Amino acid sequence: MPEVDSRVDAYIDNAAEFAQPILRHFRALVHQACPDVVETIKWGMPSFEYKGPYCSMVAFKKHCSFGFWKAALLDDGNSSSSDRGALKSMNWGAPGSDPLPAKISSLKDLPSKTSMLRLLKKAKRLNDEGIKVPHEILAKPKRAIPPDFNKALTAKAATKKRFAEMTEAQQRDYIEWIIGAKRPETRAQRIATAVAWVSEGKTRNWKYQKR
Secondary structure, three states, X not given: OOOOOHHHHHHXXXXXXXXXXXXXXXXXXXXXXXXXXXXXXXXXEEEEEOOOEEEEEEEOOOOEEEEEOOHHHOOOOOOOHHHHHHHHHHOOOOOOOOOOOOOEOOHHHOOOHHHHHHHHHHHHHHHHOOOOOOHHHHOOOOOOOOHHHHHHHHOOXXXXXXXXXXXXXXXXXXXXXXXXXXXXXXXXHHHHHHHHHHHOOOOOOHHHOOO
C-alpha cells in the first residue's frame, strides 16, 4: 500500500466536487510510477517528493493543474508528440514551464494514462540520476509591468510600494495572470482584483497558501 499524507486526503476532500476524481487519479499515477514517493503539503498544495522535488497538483475554483519540477528536462528530443502534448497541458508553476497550461476541469481533459506514466517515470529517472535544472532555466527574466496595471497600482502610492516590496516571483504571478486574460473586460477585472489584493499585502495565490 502506498504511504499517504492525511493532509493530502483532506485537501482532496475539501476540493470542489469536479476536482476530486482528477486529483485522486493523478495521485494514484504518481504512486504507480514512483512507489517510494513521499507526500507533503508545500505552498498550500499537495506536493510529491522523491530524492528532491518531484511534482505537485493544485485545484482551483474551476480547474486543476499539475506541475513537474524538472519539466524543462522531460522533453529529451525523443519524446512522442503525445508526451509533448501531455507535458504542455499538465505542467504548471515549475522552472521552464509554460505559465498558462490547459485548464483541466474533468478526467477527459487529462492526457492518456500511458503518456502521464511515461512523464512521471522520466521525472523519477532524472531524480535518480541527480540531474539538476540548469541555472539559466531557473532564473526567469524579470517581467515588465503592463502599462494599464502599472497605472492602476500607481493610483495609490501605498499599493505601488507594496507591489515593489514583493518578490520577483510574486510580481510575475500577478503579471502573467493579467496578461493571460483573453478579453479586455476580463483583463480589467483581474487588474482591479490584483490592485485590491496587493493593497492588502496578498500574493496572487494567497487563497492556497498555508495559513
